[in-house]
Amino acid sequence: MNEVLASTLRNAVYERLDYLDRLVNEADLPSRASLADSEIARMTAAWRNLLAKHEPDYRGRCRECGGWRRRRPHPCSVWTTAHKNLIVIDSPKTPSTGRHAAASYLPSAG
Incomplete structure (x- = not known):
């Protein structure tokens, strides 16, 4: 039944x-x-809800990502996806290879 519900959702x-x-x-x-009048508020509320669930814990790890033993470091993929889709506009393509390529568009700390 869970597979049917998940598929339907x-x-x-x-x-x-x-x-x-x-x-x-x-x-x-x-x-x-x-459409903008009705949907923008719904979409921002959805993003805020999702991001709130992925706020870092007291150790700086995502509360949702990873298993019970090992949480993912913050920012997790949800936060980097939000940044990429809500903040980064028409950025040049970054290389999509390598272990850390997904986060390569984030601003540098320096």
Whole structure:
């Protein structure tokens, strides 16, 4: 039963995203403005909820990522994905090889 529920949930989310993509790409300007009025608040609330679950613990590790024995260091992939999609705009392509390539677009500490 869990597989059926997970599949149903996954399909519903992807169908909603596909619907929103179609509206953004094919709807007229007033429809897109209405969509922005309703969906931007929902999307920011969803991002905030997801990011709150991935805040670092007192040791600087993600509370959600990893197993019970070993948490992932912060920022985890959820935070780096949020940064990449919400902050980084039209950045040049970075190499996608190597163990740390996924986080290579993050600003340097220096």
